Amino acid sequence: MNPADTTAKPSSLTHAPSPIGRGKFCEVSLTLPSLLWLLFFFAVPAAMVFAIAFKTADSSGGIGSSWTLETIVEVFNFNYARIMWRTVWVSFAVTAICLLLAVPVGYWISRQDKKYKNWLLLLVVIPLWTNFLIRIFAWRLLLHPDGIIRTALVSIGIIPEDVFLLNNMTAVIIVSVYTHLSFAILPIYAASERFDFSLLEAARDLGAGRFRAFCLIYLPGIKRGIITAFLIVFIPALGSYAIPDLVGGIDCELLGNKIAFRAMANRNLPEAAAISVVLACMIAIPFIAFVFGGGRKRADGGARAETEAISRQ
Amino acid sequence: MSDFFELVNVDKSFGEHHVVKDVCISAKCGEVFSLLGPSGCGKTTILRIAGGFETPDSGSVWLDGKDVTALSPNKRKVNTVFQNYALFPHMTIWDNVAFGPRIAGMKEAEVKKQVGEMLEIVRMSAHADKRPDQISGGQKQRVAIVRALINYPKLLLLDEPLAALDLKLRQYMLLELDRIHDVFGTTFIYVTHDQNEAMSLSDHIAVMNDGRIEQVGTPAEIYENPATKFVASFIGDTNLFDATVSGIIDSEYMRVDIAGLGEFCAFNEHKFPAGSKITLSIRPERFRIFADKPSPMDRQNFIKGKIIDIIYQGAQTRYWVEVNGMRINVLQQHNRCYLDQKQPTWNDEIWIAWHRDDVTTLPKTRD
Known part of the structure; x- marks a missing residue:
């Protein structure tokens, strides 16, 4: 090798176009584990559920060998439509209440002194350390007709004697809000933490009152946090079945209960799968429309943050 | 017209820190009045008191013959150009400038006319549809200034407006600020730690140190005839x-x-x-x-x-x-x-x- 070669080599290394190829390899090898994970534990099972929805059921509770469209058509009958509608409005109500509570809390925590912030966040997270079912049972005690909450409210006259808090829709909504609230507060707090509060002063300076500054500047500023919180609450709420099962009453059945009933008690897996597919489509279709329709206009990572939020589900 | 804007015996503490000590200043209508001092001397606090973001512990703030000490920022005919510009990131340049008039309830046709004129004055018309993160520091600065001036404030407060810009741009923006001041004739209260900025723009300068006003005077008076050792050594070399x-x-x-x-x-x-x-x-x-x-x-x-x-x-x-x-x-x-x-x-x-x-x-x- 002549000296000219040795001098040429380092420069060709630094300027070579090869990093593109190598970068791609690096990228793929780094992403591969999570891609495989998604493939085997998400894509394949989802495809299986989708396929089972078009199978016939056999009498022993297994899956028949022939294909049919009947089960999926069955899902769209009147009885299911009622439950579907109920599921959607309950989920919206729970999400709306969660956001209404989480926005002020997230704002407030992010405005506190650094010393207290972590303690406050700890308080938000502590309920999650206890098992979900145990917390629901605790709520059964609290909301019981002879429980502390109802007796207190009745005695000070806020609710009349004949109003009950357990085994009805109120109970389902209260407990759902309670279970999901932490998950709504965290993303809103995170977005609020990044928010530049001098913008609120600028808005006040330009003549906006406190409330208008809050609505016109703060809320758009934490938009991503709100979207994330919405998805993190709304999607699990659509699929919830333990809460209506434990604190709901007659007429509190949601789609999740139907799926659980078909899969466990009835052993009609194709029908359970069919309801699941319909539920998944109910979430996915508006969602995809939103990401690709609304997301395209935004040059920044708005759509990316939303897809990140989905993948966390 | 004299004493258009006045601070009378203003005092302010944050906890243990006594940041503004019995400050009296008065600015005439239409002049550029600078508060000059090292960082931490209390000049920004004075500006925030003038803007209504802080309430003085004692003393009063007077604007155009009225006591405005207790008025909140949105009730004062005072606007601020913030040090970091504080442009709203989710709005276009156009909407940023239109914010004040829209809040004031101006008709959209009139808003359109005024915003167009304002952007023309600072040569930003071509960038009206961009967002703040798509324009440069000097451009943000100009937008921040007209966003404040479109409300025709009686007083414009500028908090170290050139601190974030590089030297060449700073020199250019100084001329630009001077021109904008000539166009609008608004009274400017200008906070800076840079004596060159204060010297080139101001009609009067108040030199501050440790929460006190050391001297008030024209740039020449302050340079040629410093009243205290601090002023002599802070303004220029000596x-x-x-x-x-x-x-x-x-x-x-x-x-x-x-x-x-x-x-x-x-x-x-x-x-x-x-x-x-x-x-x-x-x-x-x-x-x-x-x-x-x-x-x-x-x-x-x-x-x-x-x-x-x-x-x-x-x-x-x-x-x-x-x-x-x-x-x-x-x-x-x-x-x-x-x-x-x-x-x-x-x-x-x-x-x-x-x-x-x-x-x-x-x-x-x-x-």
Whole structure:
């Protein structure tokens, strides 16, 4: 090798176009584990559920060998439509209440002194350390007709004697809000933490009152946090079945209960799968429309943050 | 019109920190009034008090004859240009500028006309549809200024508006600010730590230190006739000497004894009696350098020294001259034939001379 070669080599290394190829390899090898994970534990099972929805059921509770469209058509009958509608409005109500509570809390925590912030966040997270079912049972005690909450409210006259808090829709909504609230507060707090509060002063300076500054500047500023919180609450709420099962009453059945009933008690897996597919489509279709329709206009990572939020589900 | 904007005996503490101490300032209508001081001297707090973001512990704020001390920011005819510009990131430049008029309930057609005119004035019309993160620092600055001025405030507060820009852009924006001030004629309260900015823009400057106003005056008054040691050393370079008045020559001049240097003549502006302990300030550019002992000149003082350091700065050269262990800062403007002439060099024994009127005397009260 002549000296000219040795001098040429380092420069060709630094300027070579090869990093593109190598970068791609690096990228793929780094992403591969999570891609495989998604493939085997998400894509394949989802495809299986989708396929089972078009199978016939056999009498022993297994899956028949022939294909049919009947089960999926069955899902769209009147009885299911009622439950579907109920599921959607309950989920919206729970999400709306969660956001209404989480926005002020997230704002407030992010405005506190650094010393207290972590303690406050700890308080938000502590309920999650206890098992979900145990917390629901605790709520059964609290909301019981002879429980502390109802007796207190009745005695000070806020609710009349004949109003009950357990085994009805109120109970389902209260407990759902309670279970999901932490998950709504965290993303809103995170977005609020990044928010530049001098913008609120600028808005006040330009003549906006406190409330208008809050609505016109703060809320758009934490938009991503709100979207994330919405998805993190709304999607699990659509699929919830333990809460209506434990604190709901007659007429509190949601789609999740139907799926659980078909899969466990009835052993009609194709029908359970069919309801699941319909539920998944109910979430996915508006969602995809939103990401690709609304997301395209935004040059920044708005759509990316939303897809990140989905993948966390 | 006088005293359009006034702070009267304003005092403010944050916990233990007494940041604004009994401050009184008054600005005339249409002028540029600067608050100049090192960081942490309380100038930004004063601006926030003027804007309504802080309430003074005591004292009052007056604008156009009215006491506005208790008014919230959105109720004052005062607008602020924030140090980080504080443009709303989710709005276009157009919507940012239109924010104030829209909040005020102006009709959309009128908003459109006014915003268009404003963006035209600062040459930002072409960028109206961009978002703040798509334009440069200087452009953001201009948008922030018209976003405030479109509300036709009685008072525009500017908080270190050029601090985030690089040197060239800063010089350009200074001219631009001056032009905008000429166009609108609004009263500007300008906070800065940069004496050049304050000097070039202001009609009056209030020099602040440690929560107090040290001196208020025109740029020339403050430079030529500093009231305190702090002002003398903060505005421009200077040489400060501790001295004692050793004798009174006549109604105008006195003899002063500078510790370590000897006796000299100086103008006795404040009529100090003999025996007073005072501080003398002599600007570096007031000295002249001579290779040989100059023949006694009219009203000049001179002393022998040794050059210990030379800093060539293009338009001028800075010399550090040692006299009896004291270092004196001397600045010489270059003349036409700098390279042709023999220049003083390191370790040269030279003479420095200064006129007795070039000495500013300060009482030895505060540091």
